[in-house]
Amino acid sequence: MLEATGPEEELEPASEAPCAGACHAQRVLHTLNAYRRNGTLTDVVLRAGGRDFPCHRAALSAGSAYFRGLFAAARPDRGPAVVPVAPVAPQGPGAGPAGAAAAAALAVVLDYVYGAGVRLRAEDEAAAVLALAERLRVAGLREACARFLEGRLRAANSLALRRVAAAFSLTSLAERCGRVLRQAFSEVARHADFLELAPDEVAALLADPALEVAREEVVFEAAMRWVRHDAPARRGQLRRLLEHVRLPLLAPAYFLEKVEADELLQACGDCRPLLLEARACFILGREAGALRTRPRRFMDLAEVIVVIGGCDRKGLLKLPFADAYHPESRRWTPLPSLPGYTRSEFAACALRNDVYVSGGHINSRDVWMFSSHLHTWIKVASLQKGRWRHKMAVVQGQLFAVGGFDGLQRLRSVERYDPFSNTWAAAPPLPEAVSSAAVAPCAGLLYVIGGASQGGDNTDKVQCFDPREDQWSLRSPAPFSQRCIEAVSFEDTIYVVGGLMSKIFTYNPGKDVWGEAAVLPSPVESCGVTVCDGKVHILGGRDDHGESTDSVFTFDPNSEQLEAQAPLQRRTSSHGCVTIVQSLGR
DSSP states (O other): OOOOOOTTOOOOOGGGSTTHHHHHHHHHHHHHHHHHHHTTTOOEEEEETTEEEEEOHHHHHHHOHHHHHHHHTSOTTTSOSEEEOOOOOOOSTTOOOHHHHHHHHHHHHHHHHTTOOOOOOSHHHHHHHHHHHHHHTOTTHHHHHHHHHHHHOOGGGHHHHHHHHHHTTOHHHHHHHHHHHHHTHHHHTTSHHHHTOOHHHHHHHHHOTTOOOSOTHHHHHHHHHHHHTTHHHHGGGHHHHHTTSOGGGSOHHHIIIIITTOHHHHTOGGGHHHHHHHHHHHHHGGGGOSGGGSOOTTSSEEEEEEEEOOBOTTSOSBOOOEEEEETTTTEEEEEOOOSSOOOOSOEEEEETTEEEEEOOSTTOOOEEEEETTTTEEEEOOOOSSOOBSOEEEEETTEEEEEOOBOSSSBOOOEEEEETTTTEEEEEOOOSSOOBSOEEEEETTEEEEEOOBOTTSOBOOOEEEEETTTTEEEEESOOSOOOSSEEEEEETTEEEEEETTEEEEEEEETTTTEEEEEEEEEEEEBSOEEEEETTEEEEEOOBOTTSOBBOOEEEEETTTTEEEEOOOOSSOBBSOEEEEEEEETTO
16 A cells, blocks of 8 residues: 655655656556556456457556547546557568568567667568557557668668658658668669569659669669560650660670660660660760760769860960869879960860860861770870961861861851861851850750950851851841850750850750849850750869969759859969769879
8 A cells, every 4th residue: 555645754855866757767667567467457458460458547547649549538437447459560571461460569669668679670670560559559650660671771672671761751761761772773683572562652763863882783773674574564654764774875886796686675666765865875875865875973983174284364374274073072093195285265165075175376277085985185186277266166076166266267168077087067047156155065056155256346146157057047146146156056055154244144956945044143255165964064264363263163954053163273264174974093
């Protein structure tokens, strides 16, 4: 019999025995749990999976919101003597029968409610306990199960645990599963769980740019393995899945032997455009595609920005440097310097992953190619006409040198270079002679925007060359008249910057419409502009005081956000700036 404390007795201050209350509570719970196991003073029976669990209504009500509501709604003398606990559906990898899972899960839940801690042995048991704890609304047990599952996470069970995480909204577990799936995709794709994924889940995995695969062949083989697991039912998903495989990154020999020769793909007419796109990329290089030519983030290959030469801060010295910048790691790698570097306002562009540079002073006909494979500069056939302040661009696998200045006049002349024969030939001349214009290819056409005209004034003309028709035409004029401007194209839109303008302008060739994309913090001209990792990069250039800068900005066409980035290694303007793919091990 318990005795009440008299009014004359005082309790000891809690500060003098800080663990007394906690220790006492633990002893009470320990005693109650012993009573439960022995059936002492129990007043209700829980039944699950053919097993009975004698319990105390008060203890269950204190630990479970479900039981608190159940027992509170009944009269004390007429409450249920036996409470059935419905079987838990098997959860997680290797789940056993529902009845056995329900009994085992209830035993763990009761241990927790009675203060005996949580003892879990396998992922399927933890998933069943989690499901039962959610149903009975037992606070705290959810976190214990989630921590256990996170500790057992590995490649083999990552897909199963991701389903558990999604079912119970376990954010941390879901994020950890996502990391494991990306980091160990090659192993994950070999497990049976991968073959049972829904089409949406497979497509989402293949589309992830952060898959840590050294070669794209791994992704292609995973997609085909999933389709072949049930080819009659899944062949209709081939096109959808293949869209997320970066076929242009496959080894050409592998593409011919394993992809084009595959019977399933040969029978899939919808896949033909993707195969043709990949074949065009092998011939034309990165010009033929955008997203599917971009390496995934953790590949041995990566897009890098090559910055070549230019002028120093005051514009007096010509810089001898050539460097490659990897935006993801923010790492600079020195490249061999361009021979005869004492040049500026030269033209630079990339053709089939090699860098071409031409001109650089009045009447210069020199053309140099940086071979990304050989990692060296090679002199190729000279221009037919010496030119300076001109631009180069690639259309349909050919390199075009456009306009410029020869010391006396602006040039209308255009030349095209065939890399297979190493020869330059005259192309139809510009309708209007220009120098220091912006030049960019887009959707198989060549666009020449603005620049300085024959009389020395700036022009707003947009001159367009169609290589199929071999002729020029004029498009809607630009909303500015400027020289010393640069342009790049990305996903059928041309972006124009420079000319001491504070805005990034856009031009949609399909609609022949101009627009504005963003506002720069300050005006700039003779800067470097290139597309890398799906963003427009603006590097260096001259400010409105005529001094070269080291500032770098990126514009993301998807989010329409302009962001400042880490500065260049040195101030520079009138430099070469292109994007190529390079081995990160170099």
